[in-house]
Amino acid sequence: MPDIEFQCPSCGRKMIVEAAGAGSQVNCPDCGKSLTVPLNFPPSSEPARRHDVFISYAAADKPVADAACATLESRKIRCWIAPRDVVPGARRSWTPSSRAA
Numbered sequence: 001m002p003d004i005e006f007q008c009p010s011c012g013r014k015m016i017v018e019a020a021g022a023g024s025q026v027n028c029p030d031c032g033k034s035l036t037v038p039l040n041f042p043p044s045s046e047p048a049r050r051h052d053v054f055i056s057y058a059a060a061d062k063p064v065a066d067a068a069c070a071t072l073e074s075r076k077i078r079c080w081i082a083p084r085d086v087v088p089g090a091r092r093s094w095t096p097s098s099r100a101a
């Protein structure tokens, strides 16, 4: 199950709580306020979608693309990035980047 991301209403600190912790009480690590973990996911989370961001890049930009991917994923934004997420035999959503525009 995906984790639950929510914000402290007091100080705005973002927190990630395991889905199993929905409805439980936690203390904000920044301001110490007692909070109830929400049961629902934020509206931006579409459960059917496997990735939030598709990263495409030229070979020379790979270090930049990798850094962007790591930054996004540290914020719980799932990225699709080649070659990591290219699964052999599952090419349905993959089109060659060399295709003429």
Ligand SMILES: [Zn+2]
Binding pocket: 008, 009, 010, 011, 012, 013, 028, 029, 030, 031, 032, 033
């Ligand atoms: Zn707080």
